[in-house]
Amino acid sequence: MHLIPQSWAHLHILVSVFPSVGLIFALGFYVTALISDSEALKRSCLVAFGVLGLLAIPTYFSGDGAMEALSANPKFSEDMVSAHYGWSMAALAVLAMTGIAAWIALGRFSRAKRVSDNALHLVLGLAIVTLGLMAVVGELGWEINHTELRLATQKTPQIWSHVHVILNHLPTVGFVFALVFYIAALVMNNVVMKRSSLVLFVICAILGVPTFVTGNASMWALTDPPVAGISKAVINAHRDFALYSLFALAFTGVTSWIALWRFRHLGRFSNRSLTVILLFAIVTLGVLAETGHRGGQINHPEIRVATDVLPTDPNAGLSPFVEHEINQVLWFVPWQTVHFFGFALIFGTALAVSLRVLGFWKSISFSAVHRILPLGVFGVVTNVFSGMLILQADSSRYLNEITFVPKVIFITIGAIAVLYFSVSEPLWNVKAGEDAPMSAKWVAALVLLSWTGVVIGGRLLPYV
Amino acid sequence: MANLDVILMVIAVVSCVIGLVLFGTYYLNRTLDRNAG
Numbered sequence: 001m002h003l004i005p006q007s008w009a010h011l012h013i014l015v016s017v018f019p020s021v022g023l024i025f026a027l028g029f030y031v032t033a034l035i036s037d038s039e040a041l042k043r044s045c046l047v048a049f050g051v052l053g054l055l056a057i058p059t060y061f062s063g064d065g066a067m068e069a070l071s072a073n074p075k076f077s078e079d080m081v082s083a084h085y086g087w088s089m090a091a092l093a094v095l096a097m098t099g100i101a102a103w104i105a106l107g108r109f110s111r112a113k114r115v116s117d118n119a120l121h122l123v124l125g126l127a128i129v130t131l132g133l134m135a136v137v138g139e140l141g142w143e144i145n146h147t148e149l150r151l152a153t154q155k156t157p158q159i160w161s162h163v164h165v166i167l168n169h170l171p172t173v174g175f176v177f178a179l180v181f182y183i184a185a186l187v188m189n190n191v192v193m194k195r196s197s198l199v200l201f202v203i204c205a206i207l208g209v210p211t212f213v214t215g216n217a218s219m220w221a222l223t224d225p226p227v228a229g230i231s232k233a234v235i236n237a238h239r240d241f242a243l244y245s246l247f248a249l250a251f252t253g254v255t256s257w258i259a260l261w262r263f264r265h266l267g268r269f270s271n272r273s274l275t276v277i278l279l280f281a282i283v284t285l286g287v288l289a290e291t292g293h294r295g296g297q298i299n300h301p302e303i304r305v306a307t308d309v310l311p312t313d314p315n316a317g318l319s320p321f322v323e324h325e326i327n328q329v330l331w332f333v334p335w336q337t338v339h340f341f342g343f344a345l346i347f348g349t350a351l352a353v354s355l356r357v358l359g360f361w362k363s364i365s366f367s368a369v370h371r372i373l374p375l376g377v378f379g380v381v382t383n384v385f386s387g388m389l390i391l392q393a394d395s396s397r398y399l400n401e402i403t404f405v406p407k408v409i410f411i412t413i414g415a416i417a418v419l420y421f422s423v424s425e426p427l428w429n430v431k432a433g434e435d436a437p438m439s440a441k442w443v444a445a446l447v448l449l450s451w452t453g454v455v456i457g458g459r460l461l462p463y464v
Numbered sequence: 465m466a467n468l469d470v471i472l473m474v475i476a477v478v479s480c481v482i483g484l485v486l487f488g489t490y491y492l493n494r495t496l497d498r499n500a501g
Contacts, residue, residue, distance in 0.1 A: 262495075266500060334476070
């Protein structure tokens with residue numbers, strides 16, 4: 001991996017994802033800060049917006065340099081480059097305004113202990129407009145290079161490749177933000193920031209699942225039949241690291257969730273747990289960076305350098321080995337059985353906790369049912385691994401089944417919604433005999449609906 | 465009895481995974497009680 005990009009195009013690919021995809025996470029932290037009225041988190045977010053505003057400069061110059069360097073390359077359409085450039089001017093201008101507004105608000109913070117709501121809302125509004133413009137710019141930018149997205153359906157439809165190109169940035173860029181805010185939280189010893197960063201670690205781990213699945217589907221869309229310039233061996237090298245990323249994300253996500261779960265009961269974090277999470281997160285970021293770099297090498301010949309040695313054997317590595325082994329009855333049947341046990345754990349736990357929130361067995365406090373949540377979370381981990389293994393047995397068939405997409409969407413929604421049970425203050429305060437707030441009941445209904453959808457979608461896979 | 469190895473593998477894998485899940489949940493709740501105490 002090149003730690004320092006050696007071309008404008010490479011630098012542009014790396015830098016530009018932060019003011020675009022990264023803005024989603026900065027906004028997430030900012031909204032959390034406004035809701036929780038945490039001054040430390042507000043200030044940290046303003047610094048983040050300020051830094052993202054500064055990134056407008058390298059984003060512009062690297063884009064300009066890449067445009068000049070690649071102008072003679074027939075792969076890149078001049079019209080598409082112009083459209084991307086035009087929209088990016090507007091987006092970078094509003095991004096710079098967001099950054100300036102954030103720095104001004106920070107300056108006010110240093111003079112007074114509080115900053116006016118108007119200034120904070122101005123930054124929020126500008127950031128939302130920037131995000132909208134960045135979505136257009138990003139889409140136009142990806143389409144410049146990813147001409148394969150316009151190919152006809154191969155073994156799987158090209159929509160998978162398109163979704164993967166977008167989705168893969170969420171757990172990677174999100175993880176960078178989570179780690180930066182987490183380190184800041186540890187330095188400032190701020191509870192709200194610690195909890196927010198831990199929540200983002202968990203969300204990134206959950207987003208790793210649809211990212212991995214769409215990546216698998218993209219492989220078939222780009223290799224069967226073969227597409228000129230795309231090598232299955234290079235894809236497999238990326239897939240191997242994607243598998244390691246999934247493990248690393250799971251370790252960081254689960255330890256983060258356990259810390260959140262323990263905090264709920266004890267009202268404090270254990271320093272040892274926080275240190276372990278920090279170590280996991282640093283290793284995970286390294287694995288994600290290498291995975292992203294290998295992914296970029298699949299279809300960005302313009303960023304390759306003379307010293308790059310790309311793999312050539314499509315049967316080498318971990319992924320082909322897993323594909324071969326899981327196709328043996330000796331391995332497939334046990335992991336499929338584990339998968340069904342996992343569903344039982346998840347659905348049983350989600351049902352018990354959700355029904356209490358919805359008004360069943362009110363004689364028990366919410367904190368009592370909260371204790372059984374680890375069973376469901378371990379069930380999710382069990383099923384992510386067993387599910388990924390099962391998927392490798394015949395991925396193109398599973399991915400083309402009509403119920404697979406809803407299943408993966410429901411897994412993502414259901415897993416993120418369960419997080420609410422461990423972060424909501426009003427829900428935590430529901431004592432024995434008390435009714436849960438209406439907002440919590442809606443979330444409980446969403447959790448039940450999602451996991452019901454997952455079970456039905458999974459069960460229908462072989463039949464419809 | 466050709467599939468005995470598959471049956472044994474199912475029992476082994478399921479026992480290990482469910483055992484880990486149950487122990488993990490028990491351990492987390494036990495440490496919670498100790499810390500709360």
